[in-house]
Amino acid sequence: MRKNVFIFFLMLLCFSAFSQKNNVAELLVPAPVSVTSGTGEFMINAKTSIYISSSNVDVKRVGESLSKKLSFVTGHAVSFSENKSAAGNRIRLSIIKDASIGDEGYKLNVSQQEISIAANKPAGLFYGMQTLFQLMPKEVEEKQFTKNVKWKVPACSITDYPRFAWRGLMFDVSRHFFTKDDVKEFIDQMVKYKYNLMHWHLTDDEGWRIEIKGLPKLTEVGAWNVKKVGYFGTFSPPTPDEPRNYGGFYTQDDIREIVKYAQDRFVNILPEIDVPGHSLAAVASYHELSCTPGADKYHVRSGEEIMDWSQGQPPIAMLDNTLCPANEKVYEFLDKVMTQVAQLFPFEYIHVGGDECPKNFWEKSDAIKALMKKEGLKDMDEVQSYFEKRLEKIVESKGKKFMGWDEILQGGLAPNAAVMSWRGIEGGIAAAKMKHNVVMSPTTFAYLDYMQGDAVIEPHVYETLLLHKAYDFEPVPEGVDPKYILGGQANLWTEQVYNMRHLGYMVWPRAMAIAEAVWTPKDKRNRWNDFASRVENQFPRFNEAQVKYAPSMYDPIFAVSKIDSNKIKIELSTQIEGLDIYYSFDNSFPDNFYPKYTSALTPPEDAVMLKVITYRGNKPIGRMISMPIEELKKRADKKE
Numbered sequence: 001m002r003k004n005v006f007i008f009f010l011m012l013l014c015f016s017a018f019s020q021k022n023n024v025a026e027l028l029v030p031a032p033v034s035v036t037s038g039t040g041e042f043m044i045n046a047k048t049s050i051y052i053s054s055s056n057v058d059v060k061r062v063g064e065s066l067s068k069k070l071s072f073v074t075g076h077a078v079s080f081s082e083n084k085s086a087a088g089n090r091i092r093l094s095i096i097k098d099a100s101i102g103d104e105g106y107k108l109n110v111s112q113q114e115i116s117i118a119a120n121k122p123a124g125l126f127y128g129m130q131t132l133f134q135l136m137p138k139e140v141e142e143k144q145f146t147k148n149v150k151w152k153v154p155a156c157s158i159t160d161y162p163r164f165a166w167r168g169l170m171f172d173v174s175r176h177f178f179t180k181d182d183v184k185e186f187i188d189q190m191v192k193y194k195y196n197l198m199h200w201h202l203t204d205d206e207g208w209r210i211e212i213k214g215l216p217k218l219t220e221v222g223a224w225n226v227k228k229v230g231y232f233g234t235f236s237p238p239t240p241d242e243p244r245n246y247g248g249f250y251t252q253d254d255i256r257e258i259v260k261y262a263q264d265r266f267v268n269i270l271p272e273i274d275v276p277g278h279s280l281a282a283v284a285s286y287h288e289l290s291c292t293p294g295a296d297k298y299h300v301r302s303g304e305e306i307m308d309w310s311q312g313q314p315p316i317a318m319l320d321n322t323l324c325p326a327n328e329k330v331y332e333f334l335d336k337v338m339t340q341v342a343q344l345f346p347f348e349y350i351h352v353g354g355d356e357c358p359k360n361f362w363e364k365s366d367a368i369k370a371l372m373k374k375e376g377l378k379d380m381d382e383v384q385s386y387f388e389k390r391l392e393k394i395v396e397s398k399g400k401k402f403m404g405w406d407e408i409l410q411g412g413l414a415p416n417a418a419v420m421s422w423r424g425i426e427g428g429i430a431a432a433k434m435k436h437n438v439v440m441s442p443t444t445f446a447y448l449d450y451m452q453g454d455a456v457i458e459p460h461v462y463e464t465l466l467l468h469k470a471y472d473f474e475p476v477p478e479g480v481d482p483k484y485i486l487g488g489q490a491n492l493w494t495e496q497v498y499n500m501r502h503l504g505y506m507v508w509p510r511a512m513a514i515a516e517a518v519w520t521p522k523d524k525r526n527r528w529n530d531f532a533s534r535v536e537n538q539f540p541r542f543n544e545a546q547v548k549y550a551p552s553m554y555d556p557i558f559a560v561s562k563i564d565s566n567k568i569k570i571e572l573s574t575q576i577e578g579l580d581i582y583y584s585f586d587n588s589f590p591d592n593f594y595p596k597y598t599s600a601l602t603p604p605e606d607a608v609m610l611k612v613i614t615y616r617g618n619k620p621i622g623r624m625i626s627m628p629i630e631e632l633k634k635r636a637d638k639k640e
């Protein structure tokens with residue numbers, strides 16, 4: 001009898017284990033098109049092998065990388081072969097024909113017997129593999145082999161494909177140079193969330209990063225400045241004797257290596273040569289490219305102030321950082337540069353910048369005045385448009401398509417130009433209405449250099465973009481024909497980013513929000529709480545991968561208004577649900593034994609500091625924030 005009872009309970013236990021439904025959807029970012037959870041799981045073990053039903057080299061590469069990764073993390077030799085007899089505990093990669101999933105889509109089925117990833121193209125298998133990794137235990141991201149992990153993959157059935165073909169992340173390597181290995185690491189990070197394009201900002205006032213044969217000074221002079229720290233834009237100007245030894249550049253071999261590395265991971269690289277503004281590194285190398293040449297006038301910028309932004313856009317330059325549209329040497333220079341850029345980068349587009357070009361030196365230039373007369377140009381926007389149209393011809397003569405920031409609309413858009421809309425979405429709307437291709441990357445949703453929370457705790461930048469707001473990014477504005485919207489992109493400018501640790505902090509988790517905006521179908525968006533919880537599920541994976549991310553989504557948001565000349569009202573809220581905020585006005589560190597925030601606060605008469613921290617249940621989750629009352633009063637005054 002006792003034996004029967006034991007067997008009964010054992011059966012009950014087995015039954016409940018097997019009948020427990022997985023919830024696979026909560027593991028995945030970006031959210032797939034469709035996902036059905038199954039019961040039970042596939043176990044990766046010593047018997048697991050990978051079978052690929054194709055001899056295509058790209059398929060083989062995906063199979064090989066899956067084999068390498070699984071062997072490393074599980075400690076079992078997970079081999080791959082084209083041999084069908086490798087049956088049993090099997091992961092199968094196959095090429096199929098299924099018009100419904102397109103070139104990058106995939107079908108992933110996990111049963112207790114087999115994992116199958118099927119796609120039309122190798123890229124689809126690659127994205128299916130990324131999804132598979134997210135289904136596996138977090139140790140799949142580990143840098144070192146960990147024993148005693150159960151390599152379970154929950155049973156499920158997923159059909160998935162991207163909403164947009166252009167899923168970009170921009171990496172500015174001009175403001176700070178990042179090594180070849182850093183760039184590869186960036187690519188490794190982005191593909192986990194199914195980005196397929198790295199926009200590589202290679203030139204700017206602070207550095208020219210690409211070797212151009214026949215123009216050696218671009219990298220001998222243009223790639224180097226003086227390292228400064230503090231608030232970018234306010235650094236003290238370097239003295240003539242300070243060594244210019246901070247920076248670096250990529251040789252053409254380096255570029256080829258990175259392009260190949262990206263291609264192997266189904267990532268296109270969009271090179272950007274930012275002209276005619278943002279060109280101080282080029283002008284410091286070849287001063288004759290400026291309308292105001294002078295051998296010793298120009299140095300690569302080290303973050304000192306060179307622009308006056310008080311009048312808005314375009315800025316007023318204190319030092320001429322522009323190429324001269326009235327100078328034929330400029331077009332010869334650009335022809336040389338674009339010839340080599342076109343040869344190095346297989347991607348169909350070259351980005352030519354065009355943003356934030358000051359015109360005050362052009363206005364005073366006799367050469368520009370003569371050009372305007374000769375060409376019938378009535379203002380400075382038309383001068384820039386003349387430059388862009390000539391540059392478009394150069395780019396097209398190299399077999400490439402021309403793309404620029406939305407300023408290239410001003411003064412008349414070049415005939416075939418594609419526009420990257422950054423100053424909001426308006427430029428993108430205007431260009432799409434003129435039947436030009438558009439990539440949306442507005443500051444309002446997609447600028448990863450902006451602060452992710454309150455300025456009292458975040459590293460200082462002039463603007464803020466909360467994760468919550470980034471999640472609301474919608475690349476296709478109302479009334480615009482979607483066929484002109486190639487997709488969307490998040491941009492990481494690096495004025496304040498000196499290393500990969502801080503890069504991770506700035507990029508993640510916001511780049512997950514943008515990844516979801518460009519991958520996930522529109523009807524599966526608008527689910528902030530669900531997204532926030534999936535983002536949280538990713539954080540342990542970042543820890544395993546030793547990639548930094550910002551915990552800012554856990555910090556409270558401060559809103560302040562004036563009650564009277566001396567009194568303010570402070571309202572606190574959180575981006576994510578279910579957090580409690582505890583506070584103090586007495587300078588001590590609050591915890592969950594302190595007053596809990598329930599309604600607007602007014603500081604006691606002599607209080608100097610409001611300290612706050614968020615908790616989830618009885619666990620601190622946000623950071624301890626010390627907000628000076630003076631700062632809040634200033635903010636309230638500003639709002640008046």
Ligand code: ACM
Pocket residue numbers: 355356405422
């Ligand atoms: C830009 O952010 N200046 C394109």
